[in-house]
Amino acid sequence: MPGPTADLFADDALQQPAGREQIGDESYVLRGYALPWIDRLLPALRGILAQSPFRQMVTPGGFTMSAALSSCGALGWTSAHHGYRYTSLDPRSQQPWPAMPDELRELAVLAAADAGFIDFNPDACLINRYVAGAKMSLHQDKNERRFDAPVVSVSLGLPAIFLFGGHERSDKTQKISLFHGDVVVWGGVDRLRFHGVMPIKEGLHPIMGPQRINLTFRTAG
Ligand code: MD3
């Protein structure tokens, strides 16, 4: 029987709390989850970037990454000719990375718990900045010391098409649109799946302007 009553009994309405989309066995998109936090997030983000500004990194293969990067928390991610790694000092300032602000940590911990990962204790938050045309090629995140902790990502600004692959680079990918305020949690069996971001389309976000900023919280050390 079609109509509104039938819709209530559709599979996804039965299995998913409102606004939560399952994209893998242990991965969820929490639509708009960060929106109530934005007014606290943006000043915190500004403070971090004043201390450790965005910079474009060069991959070990000699390519300049199109997304610019910063970090906060005890560990930050860097890339250079010798390879990728987490460091406790920002190589640019030779100072510790900015501390992870409580409101950022709280958002990530609550989102992880909502996706079933209790006791998430992130020690690194990578901050990626994409302008139009910037992308992130398909890769795995395996510089963290252990893989039992999830990764939590917060999307801000311009929309992106996220590519979610499998455990082999050649596995087919699903495309997932991510918008301002969306939070994604990946963990467990999905933690080492290949993923990437398609080139960002030109645009002007009313709050964030001509860019997308993505925060990813990890337990790296
Ligand atoms: C899925 N960033 O910084 S966030 C990255 O939107 C990165 O800036 C993308 O990939 C971005 O490494 C995607 C999400 C993400 C991070 C880690 C994952 C997705 C993941 C690990 C496993 C599976």
Ligand code: FE
């Ligand atoms: Fe990644």
